[in-house]
Amino acid sequence: MDFSSFKEQVERAIRNNETVIFGCACSVVYSGRAESFLETGDRVIMIKSDNNLIVHQPHGTSPVNYMKAGADHSFIIDDGGLHMESTDEKRKESMILDIIDIHFLHSHPLQDGASITLQGSEKDMSDMIMDRPELIEDGFTPLSREEHTEHGFVDVFGHDKDNNLVIVECKRFTAGPAAVEQLTRYVRKLKRSRGIDHVRGILAAPSLTKTAERLLEEKGFEHRLIDPPNFHRRQKRQQASLADF
């Protein structure tokens, strides 16, 4: 494909807020929060309608290079060939593609106003505990959720049947030492702010690392093995059973 017609077509597509995708052989240099260099190879470049730019190698999950929305992308043709220079003045970042060969180019005006809904998050987990406090223990009474403290916020906060204050920190995945430290800060802060010397700390997670378990024990905290909820899966099963009729 001819460089100058490529340049024209991409520039027109960007002006029209289209999403541009092309495959090419190129090298990449990035300079900004860090510095990176990638020697020549075949890549797919996508420039979205909001000027987000991603560079993908033909393997791997993540983009090898990218520029966020807010960057400007310009094309230069000189003796050395075709170059794309992306600059983000605000973030003081820049990226340069030296393009050797173009494999394909496609641009299209894409319309998408939908936003993803996600379930099974840590917040869903604390919702579940608010709804079913017996998951922590009989007599546990949640008082508030995401209580803001100077050190952050607490997932679930309440008291047990003997009126001891209880802080529950939820993790939707295996909990490590960081989760224990987080719980420690919340408990320490609550003790100070309320002037009491006994606050129970409970880590709720589907599993713990051994280090986390030892730290919990050292600090006199407890844990509960609780799986995060999966509402969608439940819904899908219901739909499936409806479809059976």
Place this chain on the structure above:
Amino acid sequence: MDFSSFKEQVERAIRNNETVIFGCACSVVYSGRAESFLETGDRVIMIKSDNNLIVHQPHGTSPVNYMKAGADHSFIIDDGGLHMESTDEKRKESMILDIIDIHFLHSHPLQDGASITLQGSEKDMSDMIMDRPELIEDGFTPLSREEHTEHGFVDVFGHDKDNNLVIVECKRFTAGPAAVEQLTRYVRKLKRSRGIDHVRGILAAPSLTKTAERLLEEKGFEHRLIDPPNFHRRQKRQQASLADF
């Protein structure tokens, strides 16, 4: 574009280890580590030669949905239209695209054996401190780097002019409470393993959050405001000045 010729073309491209890209109007359901749903809109789907699959909306930096290498992708045509089902048995994940309309399709055999080099990382920062210990203070003598302990590893480890042991934890970005807790664990571990009661802890980072600063003070630790090195940028400037001649 016709659904059945689309299906054939994509399946053939996947068999041939090509990278496949298509634009379509579709809805997406994901079930695995969490559950997600995205109603119909225009998206770009990329299937790489290693079977990585990413779904991009026409805006945003990150893919809205994805499946990692190891997943299988199959296409089904029925009364409801065209569906793509990706399943990853090992990770117990699945994704379903209900495709309403196809905007474009492109597949290409891409060759890329290059891997990115990155500079300005935390390791580069500890390298810099090893080379220029006076950045910490006059008389600081680094002894080793990335000293492994039971709780992880220490970035830089040495002693000051009065022969006190010093642990330096490097962060190449704003350091938060987690960095202080990390430093705390390293210092605690070193005190125990060497049977000494005084080890200096220093957090080296370009900036600190207020919480981190207060925690440092509480624990009697210090900090140094140090920027991570940017070798590439330096190199580029040299090249630029060479080009000036």
Place this chain on the structure above:
DNA sequence: GGGGAGAGATGCCGC
């Protein structure tokens, strides 16, 4: 494969 930690992390929310 699990565990631990960094990352150009990204993204969200709250102040």
Place this chain on the structure above:
DNA sequence: GCGGCATTTCTCCCC
């Protein structure tokens, strides 16, 4: 904008 924190984090390294 910063701060604090979750994330289908991703990635690497080491045991």
